[in-house]
Each structure stands twice: as C-alpha cells, then as structure tokens.
Amino acid sequence: MMAREKVEIKKIDNASARRVTFTKRRRGLFKKAEELSVLCDADVAIVLFSSNDKLFTYSSSSMEEILERRSLHSKNLEMSNQPSLKLQLVEDTNYAKLSEEVAERTLQLRRLRGEELHGLSIEDLHELEKSLEAGLSRVVAKKGEVITNEIYHLQEKEVKLMEENDKLRLELLKMSNARKQIIFDYASGDDGESSESTNICNFAGTPQDYESSGTSLKLG
Template identity: 55%
Template structure:
C-alpha cells in the first residue's frame, strides 16, 4: 500500500511543528552528508528553527565555505555588471525603435496640424503634399463607395418594381374583368384600361 502524500503547509500545533522540524532537520542533514560523500561535494548547511535555535553542518570549515560562497557571489555580480554583446545589440535596437516611434508620432501630430511651429517652408510643403495625396485617395475611395451604393440602390429599385408589377398582376387579374372601364380608371388610373384591353 502506497504512502499517502501530506499537503505541505504550516503546521498549526506548536508541539507537532517542533517534532516535525526535528525529524525533517535530521533527514536534511543526513541527505547533506550523503551528497558530500557520494559526489565529493563541499556542503555547508545552516538552519534556524522557529524558536531561533541555530543548527549547522559542513563537510569542512563553515567559515571557509561561507568565504568561498562570498567570493563566488562577488564574481557573479562583477560579471553581471558588464552587459553582454546580445544585451548591447538589443539596447541599440531598442534605441533605434524608440527614435522611429518618436519620429512617427511627430509626423502624425504634424499631419493633424499640431506642433507646426519651428518647421521650415520645405517641411510644411512636404506635409501639405502628403495631406493632398491622402485626401485625393480618400475622395477617390469615397466616390467608389458612393457609386457602389447607387448601383445597389438601382438594383433594389428594379427588384421592387418587378415585385410590384407581379403583385399588381396578381391583384388585378381576379376581379379586373368584372369591372367597367370607368370603374377601373377610377380605381387604378388610366393605364389600367390599356392593360385590360391587351
């Protein structure tokens, strides 16, 4: 039968917590010894209990291990202070992109008619030409859409007229021949007499 997994969370009962701490600490120190022996590793372990009690284990002098750790940490920090070539390239790319975004934002503001002070006549003419080109494109596209809408409306108008004619024929046919020409003219107008006579 497999052992049931225990949820890892703080133990509320202080006595049970202290017992568990003692057992787990012994197990941790045992694993540290095994790691040092099996792998010929230099191990230093420091543990403080919840009550503030200090426990330590080291394969050699704890001071030597801590000094070695401090030197290693300083070397990592020194190496980390120098940006790598990749980071320098990324920073350069980021700077270029920021400049491009700033330039595009400035151009957009100019196109809106903002921040025009300080621009030369040549720059103002360039903006004017860009606006005229853009306006002509907008007007051309707008004209195309208007023509499309007119054509759609014409098609719908023709369809409505055809449906209207069909409906009139359906309405006129059953009783049209039973009415006199004067009654037809009074109801439907002069064109209906021609339809009946046909």
C-alpha cells in the first residue's frame, strides 16, 4: 500500500482548486468543532471569511451568547491587568527616586572626601566646610568618650588587681605564721621529753641507795 503523499502547506495558486480545498477543509473544521463540543461539553464558535469575503459560521449554542461571553471575558482580563500596570508604574517611580537619592548621597560623600568639587560656588564650599567641621567635632568628642571609658575600665581593673594582691599577701602571711607556730610547737615538745628522761633516771637510782643503806645497817 502506497503512503499518502503529504501536501505542502502553502497558498494554492489555482483559484478553482483553492475554492474546492476551502470547501472541504471548512466542512472538516466545522465537523471537528462539533465533535469537540460534544465530547468535552464545550461552547465552540467559529467565524470564517473566505477569500471573496463570504462569511461562514458555526456555533455549538447561540452565537450571540458566545460572542458576549468572549467580550465580557476580555473586559475582565483588562480590569485584572490594570492593578498590575499601576503597581509596575509605582515600582518604577520608587526605583527612579531611590536611584536619584543614591546618586545624590554618593556625590555628597565624594565631596566630603574632597572629590568632585568643581562647579561649587563659594557658598557651597562654605557649607561643605561647616559640615566637615561639625563632623570633625563629633569625631573628636566620640574619641574622647572612648578614651575616657577605656581609662575608667583600666582603673577598675587596677583596683581589682590590687585587692587580689592584698588577699594573696594576707594568705601568705597566714601560711608563714602557721609554719612558725608548727616549728615552735615541735621544739617545745623535744625539751619536755628530755626533762622527763632525766627525772626517770634520777628516780631509778634511788632504790639502789636505799638497798645499800639497809645492808650497812644489818652488818652493824
């Protein structure tokens, strides 16, 4: 079976063949539209003009109702798009204002650095000088405040260190006194033991003398 030859999509030059093709394709298009309406429960409307300006229409329901729905839908779309357009306009305006403000602030900063001073009048330069002097005064005041705070913190730290040193010195003094007391108590204990030993020895010699005395009495 031979494959069907594919028709090239381009304008048909022969007028008679073009009219025949138009009639066939129009009927096929209306048939497909009817099938779509039935299968999918859709409202379908087709408006078709031929090359000789002849009107052909198809509608699954009332053509007027479908066209009114289409017109109402277009109006709703336009109304829904209006807030977006307004919002976009506001955003564009705000962006332009912010860009202008950023450019102005950048120029002021550069001039405070001594850049881009061309075009300034004497009054402008005088105002710039006043701004620099005011800024310098604030910087100096802030610097003095920071230095004062650092000195205060250092003094507090010094007082704490001195208190800790005093506590350590007192602890060392207590330890030294306790050590001296231990040595003194130990030395006092040795002298007592020596005296007691001497007394014991003297007491041990007494019975011998007593016994010798008794012997001499008996012999006499």
